[in-house]
Every structure is written in structure tokens, then in C-alpha cells.
Amino acid sequence: MPRKSMGVRKYLRKREGRPSVWVILDGGNEVSTGCGEDDSAAADRFLESYLAEKHKPQWRSGGPDEVVVADVLLFYATEKAPTMAHPELVGFHMIPLLEFFGAPKKCSFVDGTSCRQYVKDRAAGKIGKRAVKEATAGRELETLSSALNFAFKEKKLIIPVPVTLPPKALARERWLTRSEAAALVAGALGITATAFDIETRKPIKWGRMFRPSYHVARFILIGLYSGSRHEAILKLHWLLNTSGGWIDLSHNILYRRGQGERETNKRRPPVPIPENLLPHVRRWRRITSVGPVEYHGRLIAKERKGFARARELAGLGEDVTPHVLKHTCITWMMQRGVPIWEVAGFSGTSENIIRKVYGHHHPDHLSAATKRFHGR
Template sequence: MPRPKSPPRLQRRADRPTDAERAAGIVRYNWVIRDGDKYVRTGCAEADRSEAERKLAEYLGEKHDPVHRNSASAELEIADILNVYGREKGPDTARPAETASALLRLDAFWGKMKASDILGPTCRAYTEHRGRPAAARRDLEVLRAAVKHYKREYGMEAEPVFTLPPKSIPRERWLTRDEVAKLVWVCYRSKGNDKRLHLVRFILIAVYTGTRHDAILRLQWMPNTTGGWADLQSARLYRRPALTRETKKRTPTIRIPDRLLAHMRRWKKQDQGILNVIHYQGRAIGRLEKSFRSAREDAGLGEDVIPHALRHTAITWLMQAGVNINEVSGFTGVTTEELQRTYWHHSPDFHSSIATARMSRKPRI
């Protein structure tokens, strides 16, 4: 009977010596991964065992095939489901970095469990482990999407049922024009050369267009594959990177409002070759919660004023101005159903026919 094949493992092997080392009798050892008759170099010296073990773990992860077609949920590891989703769908999600972070958190808690272990008690245990119900819900939605993707692509005998925390109450905080003016003013008058000018740009783009936080930060002056871009000649704002598909978080192309267009033309002249519309001394900005929080405090606004509140503000102002709901939907990327549910009461047309209706004194029977 042939001997069973040993799994991939680390092995110490003498490296090829230089002429000087050979003359001096010096022998250097490195770690290699032995996989049957194959040897894979790790680039790790003998003293660097921990790094060699990390390289071995990476090798095993690449070698392992997470796909098990038409498996029973009791046999299918959640780690494999997350692995497949991260590899096949993660890069195409609306926020790949946030999806990757969620997959890591999920794997730390669920990775060693089977798909059949996704039950009400374990979902509630994860919610308690995560700490905040809203954050747990977002993570569990990623896990549910991963399970659905796996079943759709490779089959699964029984799809687990998820128990998610209830949705959080939607934020309805929007800013008045005086509050926005105060926020912009404290940014202009902050100490230090152009300390908060990037915030001024962010605030104005947000309240004039209702564009999402991350989409604004990725805007550039030229077409690119990482974010949208502003075409000032045609007054168009392309909010989606070139050669990318639309996602559930819609980012339609829009016409730049005239007042904002004047600002943006001035900004581009000031930038002189800088690519990003929102930047700090020429450097791109990933997130701006800290600087926004500081400006908000200086303006005397409450903690409920967050960057996303500016998107609510833009939509609310459009509804208050009586703009047609279909135009608002096409401009902001919000569905008409969501507009009716969350913002319609701001419109001057809200229940207008009821307000002006003349009721008969004697109801007809």
C-alpha cells in the first residue's frame, strides 16, 4: 500500500552559497514549503520562522478549493462561503473595502461553523458580539448575500434562515440654509492656511447635488477608473467610475447646478494640475469624519449633523422647492418609493388636494 501523501509543510533547506560563503564554509538555511515533490520558496531566513508560517498559511489558503457543489448545509463551512463571496463578488460591491472588512469580522465569528448553524440564537449571539444592532445587521446582510450567492452558483441543499436585528429608525435630520451657511463660514474662517477649504468643497457639492459621501471624495477633474469626474465644459457630473456597472446605490450622471458650476470652475483654476476635486494640500482624502465633526462643533450644531445629513438636506430642499418627484429621483438616485416614504411631506404638493377639498355638509349615502 502506498504511503499517504503528507500535507504541505515547512522545511529547512540550505540555500545556494556564494563563492565567498563557499570558501569560508558558511551555510545559510532558508524555509521552503514542501508540497509532495514540489518545493516553494518563501524568501524567509531560518530565523524568520513566524513569517514563514504566515507564507505557509497563505499557500494553504490558495491551494484550498472552497467550492463544494450541491453540499448539505450541515457539511458546508461558512468560511468557504465567505471565501467564495469575497473572491467572486466582493470587488464588484458598492463599497469593496467595507465588504472586505465585514467578511473578516464574519469569518472571525462564523468561520468554523457550518451553514446549518445559521439560526436565530447564533444570529442574536452575533448581534450581542458586535455590540451595535445596526452594525450587526449590516454584517449579517453581507453573510446572507454570501449564502445566496453560493447557493445560486454552486448549489446548497437547504438555505438557512436569517434572523436580523430590526432596521434602525431612518435619520431625518436635514439642515436649514442658515445652518449650512454657518457651517461653511466656520470652515472659511478657521485658523491656518486652507485648513478646511476641502470641507467647503465637500459641503457645497453635497447640498447642491445630494451625492453620497464616498462618491464626492472620489471625484476627479478627469475621467478615471476609481471615481466619478466633473466635466465643466458640458456641466455634467459623472458620479460613477468609468467602465463600471451601476449598483443598488445608484449614482446617475447629473447636470451640475449653475451656482455650483461657478464654484467648481474657480476650484479647478486654483488646483493647477491636482486630480482630486476634494483634497487636502494636494493629497486625496479617504474619510473626513474627524474634520467634519470639528467644524460641526465650531458651528454649534448637534451630533446628529453628520456628512450623510447633507444628502438628506439636498433632497429635502428639492422637495420643498416643489421639484417633480421623478426629477428628484433621477437627480439623486433615490427611488420614488423612498422619496414618497421619507421626503414627500416636505413637498408643497403634499396632500394638497385634501387641504383644498370642500367637504359636503351632508354626506351622500
């Protein structure tokens, strides 16, 4: 009796005398991905492209009870994702989505019950390699919703299929005080408290006890004074380029978007370099070659370990993430009474979000309401 086929799958081929390589097994065919044993993520992307080329979606009449969810996701990944700012996110989201909504499940299976079950199973670790937060599962369902809407717009589905999303997480209100920000920069430079007051337990003496991470300190200062997002700071160059922003010291302008890069919902408008930051930037230009946040002559891809160490040395909690630097910049400007429209333009955030999330920090917040109790 013939053995049941295991379908198209990824397999690590061991080779005597040569490094192992990931291959794609498709029945009796074997296709090399060209990816080594340590590059499993690239092999996953190769498998996705292989399946996309092999499989042809069956739309039939376009009814939700006829179209497979996997075909909708595949159509979205091949037709829409390449035009997006971060197409790799679609690939990352598709892996757990296909595990739960994959063939032979039809679009009619997508309803409130199945979406809530997906969030529950994803948070419990039953889907994917590890458990994730509900917010992460919600972002994956947003990708599914976008794929279904795109299929309806392209007339592959005759009616829209709504996706039930989990409640939005509360907006982050964590921001740093001046002393906390100073402690964070000191932690990046390897400086920590070495002596404390016996009664108050407050630090009274500081010293450099660890090796400094200058690129982390530069990252923190740019975030605090420019309100730029994590990714935009890491991609900053000294010269004009197409992959990220650049710093124009001739006119003292910080361009947060590369030449030819499309604008997205995460707006990155050019802004003048703040006066407090400008002397630092001029000095950094003399001691670095590619950009301000470089390590051994190369821009880093993600600020994780260095920032975590600085946070630990500063005595701050895990709620202090790189994105808190942007919150802090906006909060400080609001506390100083900077007009909301100017804060929105400088930070690349809409005025509606500024009012909703940071409005209570402004000295004029509801000032007219408090004056109503004066007089007769």
C-alpha cells in the first residue's frame, strides 16, 4: 500500500563533508533553497514563494463559501504586499494565519467565533512556535482583514467578509522624567549608582562601572530630542541615500525619510535639528563614518540588547522601551506649552492623536472649563 504523501514541506538535507542545506520536498522532487542550516527564516520565505508559483487560486463564482482563505492570503501576498513599506510583515503574519485558517477552510469560516478562537489559541501558544500577546494576534487578524478587503476590491469575492478584531490595547502613557532620561543615557555610557543614602536610599555617587555603548547613547538622545521612531533613527545616514533618512548639517535639518521612499501612515517629515541636539550631532559627525547610530562602522539593525542593558543600569522597568523616547519628546513639548499643531508637525503624529493621548499634559488643557467657576 503506497505511503500517504506529506505534501510540500521544508527539509534539512544533511550532506557528508559539506554544510547542511534546507530543501523543498515536493513528492519525488527536491528543490534546494540555497539556505544554510542557520538561515531557516530565509528558507521559509523560499517555501512561500515556491507555493505561490505552484498554486493557482480557485475563485469560482467568488462566494465566501467557495473561496479558500489560503487563496485570499496568497493573492494578497503576491499582488499587494510587494508594494507595501514592510512586505516581510505579511509573510510573518501568514504563517500562523495559515495554520488556523488554512485549506480547506473557506472564507465563510471567518466570523466572530473563529476570530476570537484564533486570538485565544494564539495567546495560549497552540498556534505558532510560542505564545504571543493578544495585541500581536490582533495585528495578524488585521492582515487577514486587509487581504479579504483587497480580494473584494479586486472582485475576487462578491461580498466583503468582516473580521472581528480584539479590543485595542490601551494607549501607552509611560514617559521619562528628566532624571530618568539622564539615568538612561548614563546607563548607556556604563555609568551607574555606586553609593546610596542610608535613609532615603537615593543614589548619591555615580561611577563608570561598565563598558560604554556610545551608539546606544546617541540613539537615546536622538529619540528624546527629535521624537523620531525607532526604525527611522537606526536608518539615519550622514549622506543622502535611498534606504533611510539623513542629516543635513549644512542647513541643520533632519530628514527622516530616504530619497524616493514612499510616505506611509507612520509619517516621517523633515524637521530642524533641535538646538540641544545640534552640538552633539556635529561632534558625532567627526567620529563616525556612516551614521550616528553605528557600531564598528556599520549601522545596527535593531536596538535591543544595548538598550536593555542601559535600562537595567538606570534602574528602570521593562515598560521603558525605545518607543517611550518618542512619547517623552512629545510629552516634554506639551508640558512646555508648545502649540498642538506644531507638536504634531514636528513628531509626525496627527493632531487628533496628540490631543487624545498627550492633551492632558498641556498647560492650557481644559483651561476654559476651570475658569467657569470664577466670578459670579
